[in-house]
Amino acid sequence: MKVTEKLEASHKSSSKTTFSFEYFVPKTSQGVQNLYDRMDRMYEASLPQFIDITWNAGGGRLSQLSTDLISTAQSVLGLETCMHLTCTNMPIEEIDSALKKAYDSGCQNILALRGDPPINSNKWEACEGGFNYAKDLIKYIRLKYGDYFDIGVAGYPEGHPEEKDIELNFKYLKEKIDAGGNFIITQMFYDVDNFIDWCDKVRAYGIDVPIIPGIMPITTYGAFLRRAQWGEINIPQDFLDKLDPIKDDDELVREMGTELIVGMCQKLIDSGHVKHLHIYTMNLEKAPLMILDKLGLLPTEGEYNGAQEAMLPWRKSLNPKRKNEEVRPIFWQRRPYSYVARTSQWAVDEFPNGRFGDSSSPAFGDLDLFGAPLIRQSSKKSLELWSTPTNLNEIANLVINYLNGSLKCLPWSDTPLNHEVDSIMSNLIALNRKLIITINSQPVLNGIRSNDPIHGWGPKDGYVYQKQYLEFLLPKEKLPVLEKKLAGNEILTYFAANSEGDLQSNHPDGSKANAVTWGIFPGREVLQPTIVEKVSFLAWKEEFYRILEEWKLNFEENDKVASRDFLQSLIDNYVLVNIVDNDFISKEDSIFSLLMSL
Numbered sequence: 364m365k366v367t368e369k370l371e372a373s374h375k376s377s378s379k380t381t382f383s384f385e386y387f388v389p390k391t392s393q394g395v396q397n398l399y400d401r402m403d404r405m406y407e408a409s410l411p412q413f414i415d416i417t418w419n420a421g422g423g424r425l426s427q428l429s430t431d432l433i434s435t436a437q438s439v440l441g442l443e444t445c446m447h448l449t450c451t452n453m454p455i456e457e458i459d460s461a462l463k464k465a466y467d468s469g470c471q472n473i474l475a476l477r478g479d480p481p482i483n484s485n486k487w488e489a490c491e492g493g494f495n496y497a498k499d500l501i502k503y504i505r506l507k508y509g510d511y512f513d514i515g516v517a518g519y520p521e522g523h524p525e526e527k528d529i530e531l532n533f534k535y536l537k538e539k540i541d542a543g544g545n546f547i548i549t550q551m552f553y554d555v556d557n558f559i560d561w562c563d564k565v566r567a568y569g570i571d572v573p574i575i576p577g578i579m580p581i582t583t584y585g586a587f588l589r590r591a592q593w594g595e596i597n598i599p600q601d602f603l604d605k606l607d608p609i610k611d612d613d614e615l616v617r618e619m620g621t622e623l624i625v626g627m628c629q630k631l632i633d634s635g636h637v638k639h640l641h642i643y644t645m646n647l648e649k650a651p652l653m654i655l656d657k658l659g660l661l662p663t664e665g666e667y668n669g670a671q672e673a674m675l676p677w678r679k680s681l682n683p684k685r686k687n688e689e690v691r692p693i694f695w696q697r698r699p700y701s702y703v704a705r706t707s708q709w710a711v712d713e714f715p716n717g718r719f720g721d722s723s724s725p726a727f728g729d730l731d732l733f734g735a736p737l738i739r740q741s742s743k744k745s746l747e748l749w750s751t752p753t754n755l756n757e758i759a760n761l762v763i764n765y766l767n768g769s770l771k772c773l774p775w776s777d778t779p780l781n782h783e784v785d786s787i788m789s790n791l792i793a794l795n796r797k798l799i800i801t802i803n804s805q806p807v808l809n810g811i812r813s814n815d816p817i818h819g820w821g822p823k824d825g826y827v828y829q830k831q832y833l834e835f836l837l838p839k840e841k842l843p844v845l846e847k848k849l850a851g852n853e854i855l856t857y858f859a860a861n862s863e864g865d866l867q868s869n870h871p872d873g874s875k876a877n878a879v880t881w882g883i884f885p886g887r888e889v890l891q892p893t894i895v896e897k898v899s900f901l902a903w904k905e906e907f908y909r910i911l912e913e914w915k916l917n918f919e920e921n922d923k924v925a926s927r928d929f930l931q932s933l934i935d936n937y938v939l940v941n942i943v944d945n946d947f948i949s950k951e952d953s954i955f956s957l958l959m960s961l
Contacts, residue, residue: 364443365513366472367545367573369412370639380632380660382409382640383445383575384651387417388428393741395428399700400771401648403440403778409655410662412639415445415474415515415548418461430461434468438682439703444470445515449478450500454492462504466511469682474515474548475500475539498535498542505543516544518574520552520561524595533568546572548641551579551590553623554597555630562636576631579643580650581620584610621650625657632658675892676820676880682707693832693879693893694903694941696803697776701737701906737910738774742917749774751918751926758933759795766791766801774914775802775907782817787831790955799958800836802907802939805879807831807947813882820892825884831944832879832895833954836937841961842867845940848957855953858897859940860904868897879943895943904939 373381384405389395402414416432429446436442446465448458465473477497489495494503501514516539523532536547547565552558562574581587584606591598602623609615631637640660642651655661677691680703695702740748748770752758764770766788771779784791786806794801807829814823821827837845842859849855849869856877859867870877878891915930942954 364471365545366413366443366445366515367513369443370573373412374638380638380640380658381412382642382655382660383411383413383415385415385417385577385641385643386432386646388419388432389646391741393744395432396739398432398646399435399440401646402436402442405644405648405652406440406442408652408661410666411442413443413445413472415447415472415641418447418449418476418478430464433465433470435700437468437470438680438685438707439700441678441681443472443681444468445472445474445513446470447474447476448500449476450489450494450497451478452490452493453478454490455503456492458493458500458503459507462507462512466508469680469684471511472513472515473504474517475504475544476517498538501539501542501544513545514543515546515548515575516540518547518549518561518565520549520558521554521594521596533564536565537568537570540570540572544572546575548575549577550594550596551577551643552596553591553602553627554599555627555634557597558631559634559636573639574636575639575641576637577641577643578624578628578654580624580645580647580654581606582617582645582647582650583613584616587616587620617650621653621657624654628654628658674820675890677892690876690891691893692896692899692903693805694803694834694895694900696805696893697778698906700739700777705902705906736913737906738913738917739777740772740774742920745774745914745917746921748772749914751923753925753929755798755800755933758800759798762795762800763792766795775910785817787952787955790952794835794955794958797959799961800937801833802836803832803834803941805829805832807944807949809947813884821882821890822884825882827882828880828947830879830947831952831954832941833958834939834941835958836933837940837961839936839938842938842940844961845957848960854946855942855944855957857940857942858895858900859938860901861938862904862908862934864901864904866897866901870897877943877945895941900941907939908934 370381386398386402389398405411406414414436416429416436419429433444433446436444446461448461462473475497477495477500494500497516501516504512504514516536518536519532522529526532526535540547547570549558558576565574579590587606590596605619605623606616609619628640631640642654644651652661675689677696677699679685680688691702738745749761750757752761761770761773765773765776766780766784768780784804784806787804791801791804808818808827810826810828811818813819813821813825813827815827818829819827837859839861845857845859846867846869849857852869853871856870857868858870876894876896878894880891880893882890882892884890911930911934915927915934918924918927918930942957944953946953
């Protein structure tokens with residue numbers, strides 16, 4: 364959705380000031396993965412209207428990271444996204460590539476900038492085949508894409524460092540708007556009175572698009588001064604008077620800096636000139652959320668539930684190709700990144716009426732389409748998180764630490780657990796202590812209200828149901844015992860596969876999808892957002908064992924021979940199993956009782 368349309372709709376329905384976040388592209392792949400997690404957490408905590416992501420100009424890996432972040436934020440995290448795009452070191456063919464990737468991901472917002480001079484130059488010059496000015500970039504975007512994109516432009520309340528003539532700055536701003544700009548995001552500032560005066564002059568110049576102030580939190584004294592000096596930003600004397608005496612105490616600077624920024628933002632809101640705040644997060648989480656909390660802008664429970672009404676148990680992608688998607692296999696419950704990547708090649712008609720598409724789809728084919736490593740942590744980070752296990756007890760302890768919250772991820776689980784599994788927590792821990800390694804699970808639910816704070820999803824006036832589900836690793840020699848116990852059992856259904864792909868199952872028709880989560884809501888069909896199904900399980904089995912192979916390779920590269928050999932034995936000697944208890948009325952923990960008897 365376009366930024367201007369989203370803000371207009373929000374401000375029409377509520378007088379509450381809205382906000383957005385800006386992030387920059389990290390320099391390392393691990394930093395990128397950490398940023399995804401941070402963006403996700405900040406969205407859950409605050410529900411920003413949109414996020415924007417800076418552009419790394421110059422082509423190659425850096426530009427690729429920018430477009431990857433945009434695509435993942437939009438398609439996987441389901442966040443409305445605005446992509447920065449600069450003219451610096453950007454010939455037309457690279458601009459075309461960036462715009463196409465934004466378009467394909469469903470991103471409808473571009474912040475069009477001339478950009479800063481390259482790092483190795485003090486003077487800005489257009490590259491061969493590139494543009495000289497932001498207005499030229501805007502005209503080109505309009506020529507190629509019409510009105511598909513909302514285009515933001517930069518505003519400079521205290522003047523541009525390269526142009527001191529105030530009238531010329533207004534002239535250049537008007538030219539950008541006349542070329543097709545839809546909204547203005549300003550450079551950071553601290554002088555509110557000057558900003559308000561600048562807004563009045565912008566309006567007097569005939570510019571009537573939304574003006575969004577850029578807000579920079581104060582986290583350390585040194586960074587505060589550097590950023591102000593770099594942008595030639597005026598610092599009010601009262602800011603200096605309050606911060607200079609405590610400049611050597613970072614904690615006090617953060618506290619005072621937050622109070623100063625909150626006061627500044629409140630004055631902006633009270634002026635009537637501002638309905639939206641754009642916060643430069645610097646990829647930090649705490650300071651932006653503290654500012655919003657003190658301003659009273661974090662969502663109330665009612666606002667949060669209202670915004671989530673249309674949500675499924677998993678956050679829906681904003682990629683237009685997936686607009687009808689309402690069903691996913693449960694196996695990727697904790698790995699949304701790889702699932703969306705693996706199914707990114709699906710055509711629009713492979714989500715017919717929101718239902719799970721053809722299970723023979725090439726979406727579940729070659730893992731190479733995922734591109735990136737399957738383990739989202741770097742080699743160094745994975746060693747820090749998961750150490751060097753050399754036996755099953757140590758793997759079990761890792762899983763138990765994940766279950767109790769002291770570990771936020773595992774090689775096969777990218778996202779932390781929520782409280783959904785609290786009701787079966789003791790059983791999960793007991794199984795791991797018995798060396799049955801649990802991978803994924805959900806408890807039984809029989810008609811829980813859809814507005815339940817832990818288990819609820821979808822419109823608030825319905826009921827949700829779940830079959831108990833458990834996925835785990837079992838020694839190969841135990842599988843015949845399990846099969847014998849499940850022989851003739853029509854209630855507990857299972858799939859089991861080893862690393863070679865040998866499949867065992869007691870499903871009456873393994874090709875059919877078995878709904879394990881569903882919701883009943885007034886005025887609409889039954890929603891079935893998670894299923895268990897044979898072909899997708901085999902695809903997940905392939906991914907799971909590849910994850911173990913990657914983990915093993917990490918030990919090999921770090922000369923952890925014992926851990927390498929142990930992982931190989933796990934791959935060779937254990938089967939991946941999932942069991943569904945289809946009796947969602949029973950209060951008996953049939954799956955756990957069965958496994959404890961092994």
